[in-house]
Amino acid sequence: MHNLARWKIRSVKPYVPGKPIEELTRELGIKGEIIKLASNENPLGPSPKAMEMVSRYIKELNLYPDDSAYSLTKKIAEMNGLSTDEVILGNxxxxxxxxxxxxxxxxxxxxxxxxxxxxxxxxxxxxxGARVIETPMKDGKIDLNLILEDIKEDTKVVFIDNPTNPMGTLCPKDEVEDFMKRVPEDVIVVWDEAYYEYARGEHFKETIDYVKQGRNVIVLRTFSKVYGLAGLRLGYAFAKKEIIDALGRTRLPFNVNTMAQIAAYYALEDTEHVRKSVEMNSKGLEYLYEEFSKMNLKFYKSWGNFILVDLGINSDKPYNFLLKKGIIVRPVKNYSLPTCLRITVGTPSQNQKLVEGLKEFLEHGYS
Ligand SMILES: Cc1ncc(COP(=O)(O)O)c(C=O)c1O
Known part of the structure; x- marks a missing residue:
C-alpha cells in the first residue's frame, strides 16, 4: 500500500519517551525494585493531599470534566496575580x-x-508544516544572541526552555532581559518553565512579568515535575487575553480530565510538598556532582531535577548495563549527544544505587 500520510508527516521523527517500568519488567523479567530516573518525574510522588482528594472524587468519573476547569484556572490565576482569561490549561x-x-x-x-x-x-x-530553525548552543547553553540572528521575516514563534532539557542549563536573568529588549514585537516568545520551581531565585528571570506588561509572551508551566502529577497530564500557560483566546480556539473540549483538575487544585495548596521536593532535589544534585567528579565524568550544572552526564563512550553500553540492574536512565542520542545520559535526580537511596551502578560499569562494565 502506498503511503497515505500527509507528506509532511512522513518525515516526522516520533518522540522518544523514557522506558516505562512495566516494559523493563516484561523485557528482562527483573524482580525487585526498578528505579526510573528517565523522565524527570518527582521521586517523592504526588502530594498526599492531592491523592486523598482524587480518591474522594473517583465516583464521579461517569461525568464529563468541567470544560472550563473553573476552580483550578481561578486558583492558578489568583496565585500568579493574573485574571482567568490570561490562563489556559492543557493535557x-x-x-x-x-x-x-x-x-x-x-x-x-x-x-x-x-x-x-x-x-x-x-x-x-x-x-x-512549519519550518523549524534550530540554533546551535554555546558551551551547553542556549545562545539567545544566535536565536535573535535566526529570527526571520516569517518567524512566528520562538520556543525557549529555561532551564533547558536535556542540558539542564539556565539562560541567566540578564541575558533574558537583553533578549526581550531586542526581540521583534510581533514574534511570540514562549518561555517553557517546566522546571520553574527548581530554578527560581536570583538568577532566574520571572518571565510572567512580560505577560503582565502585555508583551507577546507565553509562559508554560506543568504539574508533571515538582508536583509529581505527570501521569494525570496537566500543564498550563500564562499569556495576555488575545493570545489565550487564540489558543482556546484550538483546544478540544474536556482536554483536562476531572482527576487532573482535582489533584492539581490540592497540589497547589501543598506548598510543603513542593518545598520538600525542591530541597531533596538540590541535595541530590550536590551528591551527584560530587560523585561524578570523583569518577572524572563530565557533567553540566543543572537547574532542573535532572543532570546530563557525559561518559565519553557510546551511551548504549552504560544504559543497558544500568537497565540490567533495574535502573532506567535516558539516552539522549536523539539530541545528538551519543555519549551522554540524562539522569533524573532520585531519592537519596535511588541516587546512591545509580552511583554504585555507574561505578561498577566504569570498573567492569566495558568488557
Ligand atoms: C522542557 C520541558 N517542557 C515540557 C515538558 C513536558 O511537560 P508536560 O508533562 O507538562 O507535557 C518536559 C518534559 O520532560 C520538558 O522537559
Missing amino acids: GSVEIMQMIDLAFVNPGESIVTSEKSFSLYKIIGDIV
Whole structure:
C-alpha cells in the first residue's frame, strides 16, 4: 500500500519517551525494585493531599470534566496575580505547545528554537508544516544572541526552555532581559518553565512579568515535575487575553480530565510538598556532582531535577548495563549527544544505587 500520510508527516521523527517500568519488567523479567530516573518525574510522588482528594472524587468519573476547569484556572490565576482569561490549561504542557503552533503558525512559516532544546518543539513544528530553525548552543547553553540572528521575516514563534532539557542549563536573568529588549514585537516568545520551581531565585528571570506588561509572551508551566502529577497530564500557560483566546480556539473540549483538575487544585495548596521536593532535589544534585567528579565524568550544572552526564563512550553500553540492574536512565542520542545520559535526580537511596551502578560499569562494565 502506498503511503497515505500527509507528506509532511512522513518525515516526522516520533518522540522518544523514557522506558516505562512495566516494559523493563516484561523485557528482562527483573524482580525487585526498578528505579526510573528517565523522565524527570518527582521521586517523592504526588502530594498526599492531592491523592486523598482524587480518591474522594473517583465516583464521579461517569461525568464529563468541567470544560472550563473553573476552580483550578481561578486558583492558578489568583496565585500568579493574573485574571482567568490570561490562563489556559492543557493535557500536559505539550498540548499547549501544539495549540500554540496551531493558533499562530501557518504552514511554511518558521519557528526558532535551540538545537538541543526539548524535542517536541521540532516534532510539533514538523507536524503542522512549519519550518523549524534550530540554533546551535554555546558551551551547553542556549545562545539567545544566535536565536535573535535566526529570527526571520516569517518567524512566528520562538520556543525557549529555561532551564533547558536535556542540558539542564539556565539562560541567566540578564541575558533574558537583553533578549526581550531586542526581540521583534510581533514574534511570540514562549518561555517553557517546566522546571520553574527548581530554578527560581536570583538568577532566574520571572518571565510572567512580560505577560503582565502585555508583551507577546507565553509562559508554560506543568504539574508533571515538582508536583509529581505527570501521569494525570496537566500543564498550563500564562499569556495576555488575545493570545489565550487564540489558543482556546484550538483546544478540544474536556482536554483536562476531572482527576487532573482535582489533584492539581490540592497540589497547589501543598506548598510543603513542593518545598520538600525542591530541597531533596538540590541535595541530590550536590551528591551527584560530587560523585561524578570523583569518577572524572563530565557533567553540566543543572537547574532542573535532572543532570546530563557525559561518559565519553557510546551511551548504549552504560544504559543497558544500568537497565540490567533495574535502573532506567535516558539516552539522549536523539539530541545528538551519543555519549551522554540524562539522569533524573532520585531519592537519596535511588541516587546512591545509580552511583554504585555507574561505578561498577566504569570498573567492569566495558568488557
Ligand atoms: C522542557 C520541558 N517542557 C515540557 C515538558 C513536558 O511537560 P508536560 O508533562 O507538562 O507535557 C518536559 C518534559 O520532560 C520538558 O522537559
